[in-house]
Amino acid sequence: xxxxxxxxxxxxxxxxxxxxxxxxxxxxxxxxxxxxxxxxxxxxxxxxxxxxxxxxxxxxxxxxxxxxxxxxxxxxxxxxxxxxxxxxxxxxxxxxxxxxxxxxxxxxxxxxxxxxxxxxxxxx
Amino acid sequence: xxxxxxxxxxxxxxxxxxxxxxxxxxxxxxxxxxxxxxxxxxxxxxxxxxxxxxxxxxxxxxxxxxxxxxxxxxxxxxxxxxxxxxxxxxxxxxxxxxxxxxxxxxxxxxxxxxxxxxxxxxxxxxxxxxxxxxxxxxxxxxxxxxxxxxxxxxxxxxxxxxxxxxxxxxxxxxxxxxxxxxxxxxxxxxxxxxxxxxxxxxxxxxxxxxxxxxxxxxxxxxxxxxxxxxxxxxxxxxxxxxxxxxxxxxxxxxxxxxxxxxxxxxxxxxxxxxxxxxxxxxxxxxxxxxxxxxxxxxxxxxxxxxxxxxxxxxxxxxxxxxxxxxxxxxxxxxxxxxxxxxxxxxxxxxxxxxxxxxxxxxxxx
Numbered sequence: 001x002x003x004x005x006x007x008x009x010x011x012x013x014x015x016x017x018x019x020x021x022x023x024x025x026x027x028x029x030x031x032x033x034x035x036x037x038x039x040x041x042x043x044x045x046x047x048x049x050x051x052x053x054x055x056x057x058x059x060x061x062x063x064x065x066x067x068x069x070x071x072x073x074x075x076x077x078x079x080x081x082x083x084x085x086x087x088x089x090x091x092x093x094x095x096x097x098x099x100x101x102x103x104x105x106x107x108x109x110x111x112x113x114x115x116x117x118x119x120x121x122x123x124x
Numbered sequence: 125x126x127x128x129x130x131x132x133x134x135x136x137x138x139x140x141x142x143x144x145x146x147x148x149x150x151x152x153x154x155x156x157x158x159x160x161x162x163x164x165x166x167x168x169x170x171x172x173x174x175x176x177x178x179x180x181x182x183x184x185x186x187x188x189x190x191x192x193x194x195x196x197x198x199x200x201x202x203x204x205x206x207x208x209x210x211x212x213x214x215x216x217x218x219x220x221x222x223x224x225x226x227x228x229x230x231x232x233x234x235x236x237x238x239x240x241x242x243x244x245x246x247x248x249x250x251x252x253x254x255x256x257x258x259x260x261x262x263x264x265x266x267x268x269x270x271x272x273x274x275x276x277x278x279x280x281x282x283x284x285x286x287x288x289x290x291x292x293x294x295x296x297x298x299x300x301x302x303x304x305x306x307x308x309x310x311x312x313x314x315x316x317x318x319x320x321x322x323x324x325x326x327x328x329x330x331x332x333x334x335x336x337x338x339x340x341x342x343x344x345x346x347x348x349x350x351x352x353x354x355x356x357x358x359x360x361x362x363x364x365x366x367x368x369x370x371x372x373x374x375x376x377x378x379x380x381x382x383x384x385x386x387x388x389x390x391x392x393x394x395x396x397x398x399x400x401x402x403x404x405x406x407x408x409x410x411x412x413x414x415x416x417x418x419x420x421x422x423x424x425x426x427x428x429x430x431x432x433x434x435x436x437x438x439x440x441x442x443x444x445x446x447x448x449x450x451x452x453x454x455x456x457x458x459x460x461x462x463x464x465x466x467x468x469x470x471x472x473x474x475x476x477x478x479x480x481x482x483x484x485x486x487x488x489x
Contacts, residue, residue: 038142038348039159041441042419042448060470062419064158064440065348086417093157 003123004031006097010109011119012073017097018113024079024104029061029070031096032123037063040092045081045103052078054110059102061092076107130175131271131332139344147241147363149176152346161349162443165318169277170345174324175332178243179270182250183233184261190254191225191234194392196375198385205229207298207315210383212238212246217374217396219366221246226313230302235311235326239362243267253392271332275342276322276353281314284323287338288312292323306334318350319357319482352440355449358411358481364422365409365437365451376400377453379409379481407434408459413487414448414467415475417441425468426452426476433458436467442483449483450476461486 005011010018015033019026034040044060052058052072059070081103085091091100114122127150136143141152152173154161164170182191192199197210206227212220221242226235238246247265254261275284285292290303292312300313311326327335351361360366360380366373374397375381384397414420420439425432439450450467458465463478480486 038154039157039443042417062441064352064443065153067419067421 003035004097005116005120005123007116009097009116010113011116012071012113013122014071014073016070016073018073018109019101020109022104024106025074025076025109026101026104027072027074028096028101029092030119030123034092034096034100037061037066037068039064040089043085043089043092043102045083045086046072046078048078048081050078052076052105061089070102072105073110073113074105074107076105078103079106080104128176130173131329132173132175132273132336135333135336136173136344141344141346144347146347147176147239149240151176151240152344154346154348155344158346158348158352159443161343161345162352164343165277165320165345165349165353166444167278169275169279169283169322169342170349171339171342172274172276172345172350173272174274175271175329176240177272178236178238178240178246179266179272179326180236180238180243180247180250181233181264181266182236182261183231183263184259186254186259187232187234187261190250190257190259190261191236192389192391193257194250194253195223195225196384196391196393196397197225198387199225199234202227205299205301207300207313209298209380211375211380212249213374213391213393213397214368215392215396217393217400218368218372219375219378219380220249220368221362222360222366222380224315226300226311228311229300242362269329270326271329271335272324272326273335273339274316274318274322274324275339276316276318276320278321280320280322283339283342284312284325295323305338308334310335317357317359318353319359319484320353351438352443355438355440355451356442356444356483358451358483360409360451361438371437371453373409373453374400374405377405377408405456407453407455409437409451409453410459411479411481411483411486412436412439412450412452412465412467412476413479413483414450415477417448418467418469418472418474419448420450420452420467420469420474420476426454426458427466427468427473428458428463433465442487445483445487447487449487451481454478
């Protein structure tokens with residue numbers, strides 16, 4: 001099964017994506033990650049304004065079968081959170097790169113973030 | 125230890141299953157979406173491979189006596205074709221496993237179905253007690269040679285009727301019949317563990333492909349959906365809601381006191397259960413409805429006014445009710461329906477209310 005991995009995004013080993021096209025970096029989980037988790041039923045997000053260090057467990061995604069910590073790949077302050085996924089966690093399954101984003105953070109893309117090609121190789 | 129595979133394993137692979145180890149068996153968790161598989165069973169029909177469940181044949185002149193003494197239930201009341209939910213107990217009353225006993229509709233034997241991975245231990249238990257009590261029985265562990273599927277849901281009986289020689293819809297709940305599906309002789313039982321109508325079909329493992337093909341159009345369901353379905357129905361999961369070492373509980377604590385028939389015969393665990401009956405139990409299993417969106421999982425603490433009163437054993441977001449539900453053991457004083465408690469989930473406390481099970485009835489519209 002092939003998973004969507006948009007070329008314009010950066011990725012982490014722990015299956016988060018980073019979108020650096022806006023003022024802040026937008027973070028979510030990849031299509032591969034949502035598929036592995038299965039039906040997502042609950043999401044916890046960091047607080048707006050919270051300062052995070054790269055690698056911090058800052059959000060929780062629970063599916064029917066598993067609970068997973070989400071780690072921020074970026075150091076910085078949380079500038080926005082996607083409250084839509086609190087009420088509709090299934091957006092992570094149906095639109096992981098769109099309506100299912102998790103939070104935005106003011107910081108720099110880390111050097112170790114993977115490009116789409118490298119990430120595809122990792123999940124194949 | 126490498127996992128065992130059921131006779132339907134190849135079929136699961138072709139259907140795109142995600143697998144997990146369950147009781148030493150490589151079993152499908154889901155084929156697509158647990159939520160969709162769950163819905164198929166509640167609204168239509170779904171098919172589960174339950175070949176990983178144990179299959180023990182108990183035959184001989186004193187088979188009935190053996191089962192009667194090893195379970196707290198009145199096995200003597202069974203007629204050929206009857207099925208009975210019961211349990212094997214330790215002498216202190218603790219549940220070792222829950223089982224279904226089928227009184228074979230045609231043969232003289234009983235078929236005992238313990239949980240996945242328990243077949244050898246329960247076979248040994250039967251063997252040891254038959255020897256200890258000098259009972260004339262013949263035992264066989266047929267787990268490896270038989271296959272078993274569960275076809276469950278409001279349309280399940282009609283769907284199986286379309287394939288079986290004999291009319292299945294005439295079968296009462298918890299009864300069995302022997303009938304052919306295609307050219308394969310099967311034992312069909314109106315039983316299951318989803319809270320829905322449906323049947324379980326036992327067949328020779330080497331005929332699995334022939335049986336499977338008959339139900340090609342029926343949605344495949346995995347252990348994930350089986351877990352959410354059984355939990356909505358308030359049914360216990362062996363090893364999780366009770367376990368002889370990790371969650372030792374007697375049938376009264378576990379909410380299956382209906383399996384206990386004190387009658388006039390001795391059975392293993394009887395004196396402990398008499399004491400529990402007379403003195404009451406310290407804790408009991410309850411259903412919990414969480415009042416906010418959160419998932420209570422096995423091991424989460426249940427609290428009342430800041431004090432620990434129990435522990436969650438199973439929890440999920442109910443796909444049918446769309447609310448979080450859980451089972452857990454609490455102090456007997458906190459077990460009344462309507463009691464307001466809370467569950468400690470990671471770093472927060474989520475309000476919860478004790479509700480009756482099945483959740484589908486107490487929390488449904």
